[in-house]
Amino acid sequence: MPEEDRAQFISDVDIESMTTRELEQAVNELKQSKQETAGLQKALAQEKDKNTQLAQERDNLKKETSDLRKSKQELQLDVEKKVIENKKLTENSNLKSYQKVSNELTAAQIKLLTAKIAFCYESLEKTFKELSYEMGLLAKVDSQVHGEYTKMLNGFLIKAMEERMGRKSSTGSRKDRSALTL
DSSP states (O other), X not given: OOHHHHHHHHHHSOGGGSOHHHHHHHHHHHHHHHHHHHHHHHHHHHHHHHHHHHHHHHHHHHHHHHHHHHHHHHHHXXXXXXXXXXXXXXXXXXXHHHXXXXXXXXXHHHHHHHHHHHHHHHHHXXXXXXXXXXXXXXXXXXXXXXXXXXXXXXXXXXXXXXXXXXXXXXXXXXXXXHTTOX
């Protein structure tokens, strides 16, 4: 036992009135306590590292979101300019120029829609990853609450897919639904 720990131990425990076994047990308990403390400190350090990494990922996603919004605004301005150009060409009745601008407008609209979809997809993917991570933490803490949220999430996903597939009623089997659990 290190010298400083020994002095602290002697001051904390009345060793003169203890038997050898009691003293050995107290020393063993102190060692076990130190091992547990070291393990907890290691786990805490790992959680801090995870939190730091998640914060960095969050900051990166915020920057990406900001960049995508800026790009979206630029594309919207471009679309608005193309719409104005289209109106001017329609008024001038210049068919070839009109068709060219119409094609450019269509391309700009496609570009805008593609950017919107990419933005929505990235946001959805990030949110789903966060949800999965948090659900994993919840499962470790309270499996019953985790189960309830899993049912709610499954119901939401099934409903969304059924609506997307054009189904109004729940036609999937319960076995198919259970495959969607997190």
